[in-house]
Amino acid sequence: MxxxxxxxxxxxxxxxxxxxxxxxxxxxxxxxxxxxxxxxxxxxxxxxxxxxxxxxxxxxxxxxxxxxxxxxxxxxxxxxxxxxxxxxxxxxxxxxxxxxxxxxxxxxxxxxxxxxxxxxxxxRFRLDVEDNLLARKHVTQIRILLRASTVLLFILTAAAILMTFQSVRQYGVSLLAAGGAAGIVVGLAAQPVLSNLLAGIQIAITQPIRLEDAVVVEGEWGWVEEITMTYVVVRLWDWRRLVLPIRYFIEKPFQNWTRQTGAIIGTVLLQLDYTAPVAAIREKAEEFAAASPLWDKQVINVQVSDAHSETIEVRILASASTSPRTWDLRCEIREKLIAWLQAEHPACLPRRRMEFSGQSGGDAESLPTVRVASAGQMAAE
Known part of the structure; x- marks a missing residue:
């Protein structure tokens, strides 16, 4: 005793x-x-x-x-x-x-x-560092598997408790043995729960998304803030929260900007006149990128990507270590290039040209003719 x-x-x-x-x-x-x-x-x-x-x-x-x-x-x-x-x-x-x-x-x-x-x-893993890809991978996997294990243990514990009651145990045995319509109804009712549970386990193993991944879903850009067994919370760039069922990331396409690495290339598009000095713009873009602490010194490129009837399209590519830094770098390069063009080459900004022909006189037939033409047309002529 x-x-x-x-x-x-x-x-x-x-x-x-x-x-x-x-x-x-x-x-x-x-x-x-x-x-x-x-x-x-x-x-x-x-x-x-x-x-x-x-x-x-x-x-x-x-x-x-x-x-x-x-x-x-x-x-x-x-x-x-x-x-x-x-x-x-x-x-x-x-x-x-x-x-x-x-x-x-x-x-x-x-x-x-x-x-x-x-x-x-x-x-051992920290999410508050810049290079947190490995940490996000392990944190996402462990948290989802922990939730799934907790749900499984809760079900097993509840089942063990119910089996201590003779009436409930007999009902459970007869239900499992008979099946029939009651089993079909219970199975159909549990299908959404089970599908979400299986989707959560699949995400934990394959990891199409992880915590703090930068994603584009439903036309919105943000970061994965929370992953549960039934839904995913995406923190949008303007602090709104987009809540999606967890099956969404298994069944529908979406963009993951940090799947392998956080680095991403940003694009700056400028509509300029045909007289724009592309070589000088290329030099200035490289200079502005080199002077910026946001640039990761990987990609900087300037090309004429298209030509319209009145303007040409100049595309600047620049890379940064994370998507927020890339966004800020794009804005910085765009602002500096526009300010430089306004100060040094104002004539290359988009404009329309007018051509006057004929001589002025008293009658209608002698009035001057005005023809509006684009820079490309005039350059061709």
């Missing part, structure tokens, strides 16, 4: 002069008080024992307060019920309650163990 059992047996003997139900309830109340008191003392000892430098591990250990408190209660209440002068039927009820609590405790411990193991594993 354990010391706890001896303690409550002696207390039960002392309370023998009371009616049996009252004495039993007093023993249970005493067990709850002792369990909560000892647990509080144990938590205080853990807090004072660990050093301040081990704050992370203190937080990890203190997250087990819930399961440890329940374990204390199960142990002391079980000892009290064994020593209490209850009837056999009453003891069976308390024993069944303790069994349900014990099964729940095992499931709770398993879930909390997985969470702590995931936290310890992810501690």
């Amino acid at each position: 354990l010391p706890v059992d001896n303690l409550f047996a002696q207390v039960g003997t002392t309370l023998g002069w009371l009616p049996h139900p009252v004495a039993g309830l007093l023993l249970i109340a005493l067990a709850i008080g002792i369990a909560l008191g000892l647990h509080w003392i144990a938590v205080r000892v853990v807090r004072r024992t660990m050093k301040r430098s081990q704050e992370y591990w203190r937080n990890i250990l203190l997250r087990t307060r819930g399961p440890s408190r329940l374990a204390f209660l199960i142990i002391f209440i079980g000892a009290a019920v064994s020593a209490a002068p209850f009837r056999v039927s009453t003891k069976l009820v308390f024993t069944h309650i303790l069994l349900v609590a014990f099964i729940g405790l095992l499931g709770w411990i398993a879930m909390r163990t997985l969470q702590i193991a995931a936290d310890v594993y992810l501690r």
Whole structure:
């Protein structure tokens, strides 16, 4: 017999002069008080024992307060019920309650163990650095698998608890054996949940998206902020949140700008006159890119990408390490080139030309003829 059992047996003997139900309830109340008191003392000892430098591990250990408190209660209440002068039927009820609590405790411990193991594993990865591709890969994978494992453990724990009730167990066995229409209805009802669960597991394994990936979905550009088992939250560039079902990223196409690396090439388009000095623009674009801290020194290119009836299209390509930096670099190069063209080559900005022919006179036939032509037409003539 354990010391706890001896303690409550002696207390039960002392309370023998009371009616049996009252004495039993007093023993249970005493067990709850002792369990909560000892647990509080144990938590205080853990807090004072660990050093301040081990704050992370203190937080990890203190997250087990819930399961440890329940374990204390199960142990002391079980000892009290064994020593209490209850009837056999009453003891069976308390024993069944303790069994349900014990099964729940095992499931709770398993879930909390997985969470702590995931936290310890992810501690080596940081998302607040510029080159966080590997960290985003592992964080996304672990978080999705952790959610799937938690759901699975919850289902198994709930099933184990329900199987302790004879009526529910018989109903479950007959349902599994018979199947039929009820099984079809349950299967159809659970299909969206199961499909989302499978989609989440598939995303965790194949990883078409990861946390903080820059994506373009539904014509909107943003970053993947949260991935759950049923939906994905995309933080848009203007701080709006786009919520999409997780199956969207399995069934529909989308753009992922950081699938392999965060670097991306940005495009600047300028509509200019045919007289624009392309060689000088190329030199200035290279100069502005080299002077910018946003440029990653990988790509800078200037080309005439198209020619319209009135203007030519000059395309500047420049690369940066991340999509936000690329956007800022595009804006910077565009602004500086426009300011330089206005100051040094204002004539090469887009314009329309007018050609006057004929001589002025008094009658209508001698009025000058005005012809509007584009720069390309005039250059050809």
